[in-house]
Amino acid sequence: xxxxxxxxxxxxxxxxxxxxxxxxxxxxxxxxxxxxxxxxxxxxxxxxxxxxxxxxxxxxxxxxxxxxxxxxxxxxxxxxxxxxxxxxxxxxxxxxxxxxxxxxxxxxxxxxxxxxxxxxxxxxxxxxxxxxxxxxxxxxxxxxxxxxxxxxxxxxxxxxxxxxxxxxxxxxxxxxxxxxxxxxxxxxxxxxxxxxxxxxxxxxxxxxxxxxxxxxxxxxxxxxxxxxxxxxxxxxxxxxxxxxxxxxxxxxxxxxxxxxxxxxxxxxxxxxxxxxxxxxxxxxxxxxxxxxxxxxxxxxxxxxxxxxxxxxxxxxxxxxxxxxxxxxxxxxxxxxxxxxxxxxxxxxxxxxxxxxxxxxxxxxxxxxxxxxxxxxxxx
Amino acid sequence: xxxxxxxxxxxxxxxxxxxxxxxxxxxxxxxxxxxxxxxxxxxxxxxxxxxxxxxxxxxxxxxxxxxxxxxxxxxxxxxxxxxxxxxxxxxxxxxxxxxxxxxxxxxxxxxxxxxxxxxxxxxxxxxxxxxxxxxxx
Amino acid sequence: xxxxxxxxxxxxxxxxxxxxxxxxxxxxxxxxxxxxxxxxxxxxxxxxxxxxxxxxxxxxxxxxxxxxxxxxxxxxxxxxxxxxxxxxxxxxxxxxxxxxxxxxxxxxxxxxxxxxxxxxxxxxxxxxxxxxxxxxxxxxxxxxxxxxxxxxxxxxxxxxxxxxxxxxxxxxxxxxxxxxxxxxxxxxxxxxxxxxxxxxxxxxxxxxxxxxxxxxxxxxxxxxxxxxxxxxxxxxxxxxxxxxxxxxxxxxxxxxxxxxxxxxxxxxxxxxxxxxxxxxxxxxxxxxxxxxxxxxxxxxxxxxxxxxxxxxxxxxxxxxxxxxxxxxxxxxxxxxxxxxxxxxxxxxxxxxxxxxxxxxxxxxxxxxxxxxxxxxxxxxxxxxxxxxxxxxxxxx
Numbered sequence: 086x087x088x089x090x091x092x093x094x095x096x097x098x099x100x101x102x103x104x105x106x107x108x109x110x111x112x113x114x115x116x117x118x119x120x121x122x123x124x125x126x127x128x129x130x131x132x133x134x135x136x137x138x139x140x141x142x143x144x145x146x147x148x149x150x151x152x153x154x155x156x157x158x159x160x161x162x163x164x165x166x167x168x169x170x171x172x173x174x175x176x177x178x179x180x181x182x183x184x185x186x187x188x189x190x191x192x193x194x195x196x197x198x199x200x201x202x203x204x205x206x207x208x209x210x211x212x213x214x215x216x217x218x219x220x221x222x223x224x225x226x227x228x229x230x231x232x233x234x235x236x237x238x239x240x241x242x243x244x245x246x247x248x249x250x251x252x253x254x255x256x257x258x259x260x261x262x263x264x265x266x267x268x269x270x271x272x273x274x275x276x277x278x279x280x281x282x283x284x285x286x287x288x289x290x291x292x293x294x295x296x297x298x299x300x301x302x303x304x305x306x307x308x309x310x311x312x313x314x315x316x317x318x319x320x321x322x323x324x325x326x327x328x329x330x331x332x333x334x335x336x337x338x339x340x341x342x343x344x345x346x347x348x349x350x351x352x353x354x355x356x357x358x359x360x361x362x363x364x365x366x367x368x369x370x371x372x373x374x375x376x377x378x379x380x381x382x383x384x385x386x387x388x389x390x391x392x393x394x395x396x397x398x399x400x401x402x403x404x405x406x407x408x409x410x411x412x413x414x415x416x417x418x419x420x421x422x423x424x425x426x427x428x429x430x431x432x433x434x435x436x437x438x439x440x441x442x443x444x445x446x447x448x449x450x451x452x453x454x455x456x457x458x459x460x461x462x463x464x
Numbered sequence: 465x466x467x468x469x470x471x472x473x474x475x476x477x478x479x480x481x482x483x484x485x486x487x488x489x490x491x492x493x494x495x496x497x498x499x500x501x502x503x504x505x506x507x508x509x510x511x512x513x514x515x516x517x518x519x520x521x522x523x524x525x526x527x528x529x530x531x532x533x534x535x536x537x538x539x540x541x542x543x544x545x546x547x548x549x550x551x552x553x554x555x556x557x558x559x560x561x562x563x564x565x566x567x568x569x570x571x572x573x574x575x576x577x578x579x580x581x582x583x584x585x586x587x588x589x590x591x592x593x594x595x596x597x598x599x600x601x
Numbered sequence: 602x603x604x605x606x607x608x609x610x611x612x613x614x615x616x617x618x619x620x621x622x623x624x625x626x627x628x629x630x631x632x633x634x635x636x637x638x639x640x641x642x643x644x645x646x647x648x649x650x651x652x653x654x655x656x657x658x659x660x661x662x663x664x665x666x667x668x669x670x671x672x673x674x675x676x677x678x679x680x681x682x683x684x685x686x687x688x689x690x691x692x693x694x695x696x697x698x699x700x701x702x703x704x705x706x707x708x709x710x711x712x713x714x715x716x717x718x719x720x721x722x723x724x725x726x727x728x729x730x731x732x733x734x735x736x737x738x739x740x741x742x743x744x745x746x747x748x749x750x751x752x753x754x755x756x757x758x759x760x761x762x763x764x765x766x767x768x769x770x771x772x773x774x775x776x777x778x779x780x781x782x783x784x785x786x787x788x789x790x791x792x793x794x795x796x797x798x799x800x801x802x803x804x805x806x807x808x809x810x811x812x813x814x815x816x817x818x819x820x821x822x823x824x825x826x827x828x829x830x831x832x833x834x835x836x837x838x839x840x841x842x843x844x845x846x847x848x849x850x851x852x853x854x855x856x857x858x859x860x861x862x863x864x865x866x867x868x869x870x871x872x873x874x875x876x877x878x879x880x881x882x883x884x885x886x887x888x889x890x891x892x893x894x895x896x897x898x899x900x901x902x903x904x905x906x907x908x909x910x911x912x913x914x915x916x917x918x919x920x921x922x923x924x925x926x927x928x929x930x931x932x933x934x935x936x937x938x939x940x941x942x943x944x945x946x947x948x949x950x951x952x953x954x955x956x957x958x959x960x961x962x963x964x965x966x967x968x969x970x971x972x973x974x975x976x977x978x979x980x981x982x983x984x985x986x987x988x989x990x991x992x993x994x995x996x997x
Contacts, residue, residue: 395496396505397528405513410681410695412516415527427779430772466899466996467964468892469748473758474883476765481882484686488767489679520685523678523781541767583884594918594930594944 183228185219238277240366247388248333250365254384255344256281256290257360261353262304263293263311274356278315280363286314291336300348300379345381357383422446475583485521486569489539490562493529500551504534507555507562515559519566536562540570666776668708668784674699679781686767687859692866699780701858704851707774707784715858722861723754727823729876729976730754735989736972738887740964742995743814745890747825752885755824756846759853762879768855770848785851787844798828856880873976888961896956900933900940903963903996910936912959914952917942931955966990 129137177184197204223229244250260278264270281287293306328336349357354377362368367387369377377383397416406412425431438445458464478484492508495501508526516524529535533551536558540546546565550558674680674695684698697718705714730753734746741749752758763783774784799820817825856879864872893899900912918930931951933940941962943954968990978986 395528396494396508397526399509400526403509405509406516409513409516409520410675411520411522411678411685412512412524412526413678415525417527418529419525419527425772426777428772428782429775429778432775432777433773466894467742467744467960468894469742469744469890470892471748472752472885472889473755473761474752474885476761476883478765480884481878482688484765484767488682488686521682523682525678541765594920594928 182233185222239362239368240364242366244365244367246330246333247384248330248337249328250361250367250388251337251384252291252328252333253364254357254361254380254387255295255340256287257357257364258302258344258347258380259290259293259295259304259306260311260315260360261356262295262302263290263306263308264315265353266304266308267312269312269316270352270356273316274352278360278363279317281314289314295344295347297343297346300346302344302347345379345384347380349378349380349383354383361387477583484541485519485566486541487522487538487566488541489523489525490565491535491537491539492524492526493532493535493537494526495530495532495534496528497530498533501534503552503554503558504550507558511555511559515562522566536565538565538568538570540568542570544570544572546570666708667710668703668713668774669699669776669778669780671696671699671713671780674780677779677781679779681781683767683781689859689863690867690871693862694866697862697866698859701855701862702768702780702783703774704783704785704854706786706847706851715854715861718858718861718865719854720857720861721864722857722859723823725860725864725872726754726759726857726876726880729873729974730880731823732974732976733881733972736968736974737970738965738967739990740966740992740995741887742964743818744825745887745964747817748890749885749887751824752890753880753883756849756853758880758883759856760849762883763852763855766856768852770851783851783855785848787847798822798826800828869976869979888965891957891961891964893953893957893960896953896960899996900956900959903960904935906996909938912940912956914955916948916951933959 171178192200194204194206217225244253260281261270264273281290289307290311293304293308293311296303296305354374357380358369358374361383365387369383369386373386377386395416397414400406400414406414422431425434435445443449455464478486492504492512494504494508496505512524512526516522533549536548536550538546538548546568548561548565550561553561677695677699680695680699680702684693684695689698700713701715701718703714705711705716708714711717727750730750734741734749734753738749768783771778771782771784774786778784801820812821812827814825822828860872860875863875904910904912913934914931915934916929917932919928921927927946928944929946929948929951930942930944931948931954932942933952933955941955941957941959943951943956943958945951945954972989973987975986977983
C-alpha cells in the first residue's frame with residue numbers, strides 16, 4: 086500500500102476523523118466516464134419531452150441530500166459535526182492504540198491543477214513511502230508495544246513450591262496484622278496494596294514476629310514501617326523478588342510453626358487471599374476459601390500439586406510401565422511420519438522428495454486446498 | 465537316477481510343538497480431553513499394567529489421538545488388523561475387548577460347522593466300492 | 602554333516618558389542634567356502650571395512666549406522682515382545698536378539714550382523730533335522746532326503762517360520778529403524794553364509810559335465826546344492842538371485858541366528874528343544890516328494906535285489922470297462938504277498954500307480970513315531986544306544 090508523502094503531511098496522522106470528501110472528488114473514483122452522458126442526451130429529450138429533471142448521469146452526479154428535520158438549529162449543529170460525518174464507535178475513537186487509518190480520497194488531477202497551476206503529476210513511484218498491509222498492522226513497531234499488553238493483578242509467575250508459598254503467606258499475614266495494628270485495615274482491605282517488589286520490604290515484613298494466643302495474633306516488630314510501605318503510592322518498577330526453595334526452607338525452619346494457627350475472620354481471609362494472589366499468582370477458589378479457618382488451611386489450599394493434564398505424564402509419574410519392556414508409551418500422537426521413520430522408509434521418501442525439489446512437509450508454494458475453505462465459509 | 469524329488473515346504477502347525485500367540489501388537493489410542501476416553505484412560509492407568517505384565521508376548525503401543533474416540537487396534541501375525549472403538553466404555557468393559565483381541569486369531573470370522581478340522585487323512589479310510597464282499601442289490 | 606566348530610565363534614559372539622566402526626577383528630566367517638580349485642580365495646572385504654571405519658573416525662559428523670545400534674535394543678517393545686513370544690530364556694539378552702535381526706545385506710560388518718550366528722544355527726538345524734529324517738525314514742533315497750531336509754530347514758521353510766513368529770522386515774534398514782524389525786535390503790550381493798561345500802573345479806568345463814548323486818553327497822552343500830565360487834558370484838549374483846530368494850534367505854537367517862544364539866547362551870539341549878518345537882513340529886508328508894519315471898522297472902529291480910519273487914500285476918476289480926469312465930483296481934503281488942494296489946482309468950495307469958504305491962511303501966518304511974536319534978544320547982542318564990535300522994541303499 087502506498088500513499089503520497091506530501092499528502093500524508095497534509096492529513097493528520099491520526100486519521101480517525103477524516104473529513105468527508107467532496108462529491109466532486111467522489112466522481113473521479115467512479116468507473117463510469119462523464120463523457121458518456123452526452124450520448125444519452127437525445128434519449129432523455131425523447132423521454133421527458135423537454136427539460137429533464139435530475140442530473141444527466143445519475144450514477145456519478147449525486148443530488149445534494151436535503152436534510153429535512155424538525156430539530157432546532159443547535160441540535161443540528163452538534164449532530165452534523167460528529168455523528169453524521171464520523172460514524173466511528175466511541176471505543177475506537179477514544180482508544181489509546183494507534184489504529185490503522187481510514188481510506189481517504191484525494192482530489193483529482195484536474196481539480197489540483199485548477200487550484201495550483203504549478204502542480205506536476207508524478208510519473209514514477211519515487212518518494213512514496215512503503216507501509217505494510219493491514220494484516221500485519223499489529224506486528225509493526227509502535228502499534229502494539231509493552232504498554233498495550235494486559236497486566237493482571239496477580240503475579241504472572243506462579244509459585245509452585247510449598248516452602249516459597251509459606252514464606253509469602255507469612256509475609257501476607259504480617260502485613261495484614263500490621264495494617265490492623267495501625268487501624269487502617271478496614272480502609273485498605275479493598276484497596277490495592279503496594280506490590281512490595283524490593284527485597285528490603287520483604288525482609289522487613291519477615292523480620293516481624295507473630296505470636297499467636299488462642300488464634301489471636303499479635304505482631305511484634307515495626308508495624309508502622311510495614312504499613313507505611315504497603316500504603317505508599319510509590320510506583321515500583323522492580324519485580325517480585327525470587328526466593329529459592331532452599332532459602333525458603335531455611336526461613337520456614339527458623340520460625341515457630343504456631344504462627345500458622347492464627348484464626349481468620351472474613352476480611353482477613355479475603356485480604357490474605359488477595360495478597361497471596363498478588364505475590365504468588367496462586368488464586369484460591371471462592372468455594373474452598375470459606376473452609377479456611379487458619380493460615381495453615383490457606384497454605385494447604387494454596388499449595389496444591391498442579392493437576393497433571395496428560396495421561397502420559399501421569400503414567401510417567403507413577404512409573405506404571407517401569408519394568409515392562411513390551412509397552413511403549415508415546416507422549417505425542419504417532420503420525421504418519423513417525424510410522425515411516427520407525428520402519429526406515431522416511432529417509433528414502435525424504436531423499437526422493439529432495440531430488441525432485443518438492444517440499445518434504447507441507448505444501449510448499451502450492452496453495453492450500455481451496456475447496457475446503459469454500460465449504461467452511463472462510464472465503 | 466530313477467526317483468526324482470519334488471520340492472515341498474513343511475506346513476507349520478501352530479500349537480504343535482510351540483505355540484505362538486497370534487496377536488502380536490495392540491495399539492491403544494486415547495484422548496486426554498474427550499469424555500468418551502474417560503474409561504480408556506482409566507483402563508490404561510489401572511488395568512493395563514497388569515494386563516501387559518501377564519501378556520509379555522504382545523507389544524503395546526499407548527499413544528494419544530487428540531479429538532478422536534478411543535480405539536484399540538490389534539495387529540496379527542497373518543497381517544490383518546482388528547480395530548475396536550471403545551468410546552464411553554468402562555475400564556472393565558474395555559478389558560473384555562482387549563481380551564477378545566488378544567485371543568483372536570486375526571482371521572476373518574467364519575461359521576464353523578464341524579467341531580474338528582484335521583489335515584491328516586482319516587484313520588479308518590474312505591469307503592471303497594471295489595473292495596470287500598460287495599453289496600447285494 | 603560338515604564340521605561344527607563352535608569354539609571358534611562363541612568367544613566372539615559372547616563379547617560385548619557396543620558402538621559401530623570397530624574394525625573387523627577377524628576375517629568374516631561368511632567366506633566359508635573351502636576352495637578345492639586352484640583359483641585363489643578373493644580377498645575379504647575386511648580391509649575396506651578398516652579403511653572406511655578409520656576415515657569415519659577422523660571426520661567429526663559420523664555417518665549414520667547401517668543398522669540400529671544395540672544400545673537401543675532394550676527400549677524396543679517389538680523386540681521384547683518377540684523375545685517373550687518365542688519363550689526365550691532370560692539368559693539371551695535383547696541385544697543378541699537384535700543382532701539376529703541384522704542381516705549381512707544391511708550391515709556388512711560381521712561384528713554386528715547375524716552371519717556368524719546364522720551359520721552356527723544352520724548347522725544345528727540341519728543336524729537335528731537330518732538325524733530325525735534318517736532315523737524316522739531310513740530307506741529314503743538320497744535325492745528325497747535332500748528335499749525333505751530342504752522342506753524343513755530350507756530358506757523358504759525357515760522364512761515361513763520367521764513370519765509366523767511375527768518377524769517383520771523394515772522398509773529400508775538404517776540407524777533410526779526400530780531394532781525389532783528385520784534389517785535387510787535386496788540388491789546387495791549377499792555373501793553366502795549358510796553353505797559349506799567344495800567348489801567344483803570341473804564346473805568350469807561346461808554344462809556337459811554331469812553331477813552324480815554320489816558327488817553331490819561328497820562335494821556339495823547340506824541340501825545337495827552346488828556351491829558357486831565367490832568369484833563367479835560377484836556381479837552376476839545380484840542379478841541372478843531374485844528378490845524372493847534374497848528375502849527368504851534374510852528371513853531364514855533370523856531363525857538360524859536365533860537358534861545359534863540359543864546354542865551360544867543356553868547350550869545344546871535348549872537349542873535341540875527349540876528346533877524340535879519350532880521346526881521339526883512342522884508337518885511334511887514325504888510321499889509327496891516322490892517323482893517316478895519307470896516305477897515298474899524299479900520295482901522289479903527292488904524285488905530282484907531283495908530276493909523277493911518277481912512282482913506280478915493282477916487285476917483285482919474293475920467296473921465300466923466299456924463305459925466312458927472305467928475304473929480298474931490293480932494289485933502288485935510278489936508270490937503270495939501283496940505289495941501294493943492302485944486304481945486308474947486304464948489298466949496301464951492302474952498298474953503303474955500300484956507300482957508307485959508299492960515303492961513308496963518300501964521307501965517310506967518307518968520304525969515308528971518315537972524314534973531315537975543319536976543326539977538323544979547326549980542327555981544325562983540316557984538309555985544305552987540301540988542302533989537304528991540302516992538301509993543298504995537305494996535302488997540304482
